[in-house]
Amino acid sequence: MNEIRVMVYGASVLGNVIASLYVGLGAHVKNFSKYTHDITDSHRIDTDIALFRPNLIFNCAEKADLHGCERRPEGALAVNAVGAAKIALACRVNDIELVHISTDMVFSGFGGGGPYKELDKPYPVQTYGLSKLLGENAVKRFLPVGRFTIVRVGWLYGADIQSGPAWDAAGTFVKTEGGTKLTRRAWIDPGLRGTPTHVGEAAFQIVKNVHPNDGHAISVVHVGPDEPSISWYHFLEDDFPLIEQTDLRKMPGGRDVTMPRDGGLRPTEGWATEGYADSLARYRRELKEHDSSPDEKVGERA
DSSP: OOOOEEEEESOOHHHHHHHHHHHHTTOEEEEEOTTTOOTTOHHHHHHHHHHHOOSEEEEOOOOOOHHHHHHOHHHHIIIIIIIHHHHHHHHHHHTOEEEEEEEGGGSOOOTTOOSBOTTSOOOOOSHHHHHHHHHHHHHHHHSOTTSEEEEEEOSEESOBTTTBSOOBSSOOOOOBTTBSOOOEEEESOTTOEEOOEEHHHHHHHHHHHOOTTSOOOOOEEEEEESSOOEETTTTTTTTSOEEEEEOTTOOTTSOOOOOOSBOOBOOOSSOEEOOHHHHHHHHHHHHHTOSOOOSSOOOOOO
């Protein structure tokens, strides 16, 4: 096998696990934080490529704060669309394969809803989803088929290998006065549905199926359980007590965020993760491996 040199932009929870898996395979890996490597800086990207000489780049960097995207859409567009375009262009110039991480929120979640297949037509209903779709289009514009893969993922939950197990996209785990019992906050609207996906299983499917320079013809794939959409509100109901309800669509002093009512992704290209029951069982095992949880919220996407 030819030497694999992997650069990961946006050291997110997913990015951290992907980087770890490649290290385990013996690849040379650079995992760049958004705080030190700004994907809106073309010179920074060119310098990174010249110094490390990767043959595979993962773009996990994004602006995903839904409220922040609505308040400052220019910031969302700068990272999720223009930044994605700059990485794609750099890959084109240097003949590097790109894996671009996207989201189920490029779909509306209305008019029949999900889970959505790869060939379903995107129709975002908020700034975040729109900016991510523009990023997808930029990747398709600059790179030929076979030199990129757009990987859409839905609601991710699971352990952050750097911060521990207490990370969850729709709920925050905190300590209680009784010790380290994990509790959660959740969406107030039980009607919001999606396909919750364990971050470790998503990373495994991505690394398993990405083979640099194999000339693949699949441009867009969905990663997640091949299951019906499920209520985000009730997903962890049997495992963790609900201590606070927060309507994350509401923005003080600003307009509400439109959320897909029935979203989620259906993987039809063979990138399916385990089902809900098995994934939650894995998460419980992860939690048991740690005897404490963070005091503060961790793993917030930004």
